[in-house]
Amino acid sequence: MLKRTYLLCFIVSLTLSSLTVSACSNLPTTGETPEIGSIRILHLSANAGTVDLLLDNRVVGDTVFAFLNRSIPGTVPRFTGPPVSYLANTGYIGVDAGTRNLKVFAAPGGVAARPPLASPDPRVIAQVDVNVAARRAYTIFISDTVGTPGGIQPKVVEDDVPSFPDLTVFRGSARFGHFSPNAPAVRVLITRTSSPGITNQELFGETRYKEVRDFTPIDTGTYRVDIVAGGATVTSTTLTVAPRRVYTILARGLVNASGAAALGVTSYLNN
Secondary structure (H helix, E strand, C coil): CHHHHHHHHHHHHHHHHHHHHHHHCCCCCCCCCCCEEEEEEEECCCCCCCEEEEECCEECCCHHHHHHCCCCCCCCCCCCCCCECCCCECCCEEEECEEEEEEEECCHHHCCCCCCCCCCCCCEEEEEEEEECCCCEEEEEECCCCCCCCCCCCEEEECCCCCHHHCCCCEEEEEEEEECCCCCCEEEEEEECCCCCCCCEEEEEEECCCCECCCEEEECEEEEEEEEECCEEEEEEEEEECCCCEEEEEEECECCCCHHHECEEEEEECC
16 A cells, blocks of 8 residues: 555656646746847828837837737737827837838828727728848838828838947947938038038938938037038038937928928937
């Protein structure tokens, strides 16, 4: 009887050990790190109004998205996150490496209400698949206009931002993107207003719509940045370049438009 009891205990113990090992084998190995990249979305569509963004079927800006950061098959989008206004961007969002899908939702002309919560048929004005590599960052530029033949075609650019040690204490870096749909090719000229020495210097040569130029070094200081088409300056802005800081300068808006949609220049910091 005693032998039989010991044998039974041994079998139960062995079975439990096997189950424990089996369960643990499905857990990540200690020290494994997920393959993560980053995506930022920038809204430059002059007539789209505010837009809602779904990344892999999760609402960008939703606290649930921030926690899960994955799609849930079969769920209906609920627009609970904050809308993204014209010229705003999402900041970088950490995502799993691989193919990610972005959908952009807005009312035609930007004048109708946002899609209702749990709408079964929200209006998609643009979408794009992004192949995200681990430890790489990307910006998705949403330009064109609502009603453009063929629809809005987002531009995906890998952000090859110069690293901090590669920049000196006397210089920053900048790149330029042309996102004004009805503007001709343009050049970018700079004049340093904080000190003499740089006047009407060409920072970027002729750039066509949806072209994004590479980052280039620029001395520190405050500049007038002129966007030039042909021989005429079509719009200008002021940019202060700090040491070891990296900037993106964008031509955006529409020629002959007024108000917020007018042709202009926007810049933002990359690091």
